[in-house]
Amino acid sequence: MTLTVVEPATGRAMAEIPEATPEDVDRAVERAGSAFRAWRDVAPSDRARLLLRLADAIEAELEDLAVLEARNAGHPIASARGEIGMVAATFRYFAGGVERHLGDTIPVAGGVAMTFREPLGVVGLITPWNFPLPIASWKLAPALAAGNCAILKPAELTPLSAIELERIALEAGIPEGVLQVLAGPGPTVGQRLVEHPGVAKIAFTGSTRVGAGIQRAAAGTIKRVTLELGGKSANVVFADADLEAAAAAAPGAVFDNAGQDCCARSRILVQRSAVDRFLELLEPAVQAFTVGDPLGADVAMGPLISAAHRDRVASFVPDDAPVAFRGTAPEGDGFWFPPTVLCPVDPASPAAREEIFGPVVAVVPFDDEADAIAKANDSIYGLSGSIWTRDGGKALRVARRIESGVLSINSNSSVRVSTPFGGFKQSGIGRELGPHAMEAYSELKTVYYATGA
C-alpha cells in the first residue's frame, strides 16, 4: 500500500510513499525496545553530543527541509525557514538538558533518600499536519534527551519532513531504533501505538476529539499521556491600548499558517467604545495580508491543507454570515480561502465558539474588565491568547484570571523553546518545551540508602 502526498498549493500529488501498517508498529516497538537497552546507558555527555550533531545536521539541510515543508504543508517559505530553525534550536536546548536532568537527595532517618529520573522506555509520538516538524521536535528532543526511544507517527497529509528527519538522525549518528518514523493512518497505525503494551507513553498533538479517544484507549495499559489539543484563543483589546499596534498585529495572530494554528487568536474581543476605530485600522492590515504561492516572495499566507478542510472552514462562513471585510485569495487549483473578519458575531454562534482552524476571525465587543475576562473564559478551550492595554496592572490582573496555558501582553507571541507550552481545560494535559519538559518523559524513582545510625 502506498500513500499519495498532495501539495496543497496546487492540489497535485508531490510524492508517493509506502504506507505503514499495524504490523510495522509491532516491529518498530521491538526494534525500539532493543535500542533502548543501549541508548539509556549512553554516557550523558555522549547523548548530548549526538543531539547537538543532529541539530547541526538539521541546520545544514535547513533550506531543503524548509522547501519541503512549504510545499507539503503550504507554509510561506520565510515561515518554514523559521520553523526548521526552531527544530534545530529545540534539539540543541534539550541536548543541554541531558546533563542537567537532576534528582534530589533527601535527608531521612537512618540514611539518605535520593531520587533518579529514569527514562520510560519506548514512547509513541503522534503529530498533526499543521506544523509537522516543529511539533515532532517538541516531543522527540526531550524524549531522546531523557534516554527514551521514540516512534513518531506524523499526520498522513504531511509525513515527508519527518521521514527526512529519520534519515538525518541516522546520518548524524543517532543509533538505529532510537528514532523511527511510521507514516500511516491514525485509526490503524496510531491506534496500535496507543494500545501497544510495549509503548510506555503517548505524546499527542491534534484535535480534542481524537485526543479524548487516545486517552480512553491508553487507559487499557495505564500509559502516560500528554495531550496538546485545540484552542479558541482570545485577543483582548482594551480601549486604552495602542490600537494601531493591536490592529497591525491582529492578522498575524490569527491568519498565520492560514489560521491552522492551535494558538490562533480566532476571537478578537474589543472594548465596545473602541470597536469602530479598531475595525477601521484592521481592514487595511487584513487586505495587506498577501495570500499566495508559499514559495513566492512576500507571501504572508498559503493555502489550507486540503479540499476537505477548506470546505469545513467555508461552512463557518455561510452566505448570510456577518462578513465585515475580507482579503483576497488566488483562484483556481489549490485549497485557497481568503482571510475573513466576521463582525458583529453572536458569542453563542459556532463561529465564536468552535475551533475553525482556518483564516476566519470573530470580533466580539465587551464592556469592561470583568466582561472581558468572562468572555475570554467562555470556551471549553484554554490554550493561548493576548491582552492589549497600556495599563500594566490591568494587563497582569486579566492575565491571571484568563484560563489559558500561555498568554502574551501587547504581543502575539505563544511558543518559545525555553518556556512551557500547553493548555488549560480541553486544550490538553501536560506541557511541552521549557525547563520541565523532560520530566514528562521520565519516571521519578526514590532509592533509600541505609547508612546506619
Ligand code: NDP
Ligand atoms: P487529528 O486529531 O485529526 O490528528 C492528529 C494526529 O492523530 C494525526 O497524526 C492523525 O493521523 C492521528 N490520529 C487520528 N485518529 C487517531 C486514532 N484513532 N488513534 C491515534 N492517532 C490518530 O488532528 P489534525 O491533524 O486534524 O490537526 C489539527 C488539530 O490539532 C486541531 O484541532 C488543532 O487545534 C490541534 N493542534 C493542537 C496543537 C497544540 O499544541 N495544542 C498544535 C497543533 C494542532 P492521520 O491524520 O494521519 O490519520
